[in-house]
Amino acid sequence: MVVHLSAITPTALIIIGIVALIIFGPKKLPEFGRAMGTTLREFKKGTQGLIDDSDVTDKKNIIEIDQQQKSIEKVETKEQEHNK
Secondary structure: OOOOHHHOOHHHHHHHHHHHHHHHHHHHHHHHHHHHHHHHHHHHHHHHHHHHHHHHHHHHHHHHHHHHHHHHHHHHHHHHHHHO
């Protein structure tokens, strides 16, 4: 089952907050929030690194294709000159 963020109503958020407050207590809740923020930040950094790596790989592939096309054009040009 997939739940979209738009499906979470403000009332549900309030209930979740109250339950979290009961479970973790008022002293532990800020620590829990900081830990979640740090975790999300690290996750974003990690995924950004993956995106950057794939961009570099794509650029390398494009450069290799361009080089191959230029090589083919050179060979075709030499063949045409040889056939004249």
